[in-house]
Amino acid sequence: MLHGEFVKIIVKYRAEIYHNYCKYKNYSTLICSCMTIRQIEFGSDEYEQMIALRVSQLLAPIGVPSTYIEKTKEQHDYLVGAFEKQELIGCCILTPINNTVIQLRQMAVRSDYRGKGIGVAIIEFAEHLATENKFSILMMHARDPVLDFYKKCGYQIDGEQFFEVGIGHHKMQKELRKR
DSSP states (O other): OOHHHHHHHHHHSHHHHHHHTOEESTTSEEEOSSOEEEEEOTTSHHHHHHHHHHIIIIIGGGTOOGGGOOGGGGTTSEEEEEEETTEEEEEEEEEEOSSSEEEEEEEEEOGGGTTTTHHHHHHHHHHHHHHHTTOOEEEEEEEGGGHHHHHHTTOEEOSOOEEETTEEEEEEEEEOOOO
8 A cells, every 4th residue: 555545544534544554552652554653752863853843844934943942841741753664754742731631732744744644643643642641622822824724633713813933823622532
């Protein structure tokens, strides 16, 4: 099965794909024929790849320096990476806000992999990880250009537009179903 074909199936038949083509090990790793989504260890080489991806895909295009990322504040966060073979192609961070709410931050997919379902798969993994760790609400500050993507994933806008790093954002959130 080709990479693009597999990702289309993830989007169309999420539940079937997870059972037929992927193996979960306590929801901590998603292994597929073409992609692995799993947690990344803070301070590892993979974490450094994650920093580079976030800078190249999120920060540099809008003129924000890499010093915007405060590594020490991420050491207790849940770091998620999507890999094709050993190459990082997407990522996100989950930051606990309180005992029930966790925030998705710094969601990025490499530009040559966008539109192939990688982002949806990362979101679904992040939701599994959040519910596994007893969080019931996943929220984010979503950039306005990607609001429709998050709406398709079941997120709703909560409040008025605000600006971060010079770009319009909206708070979005979703109540997570217990698994």
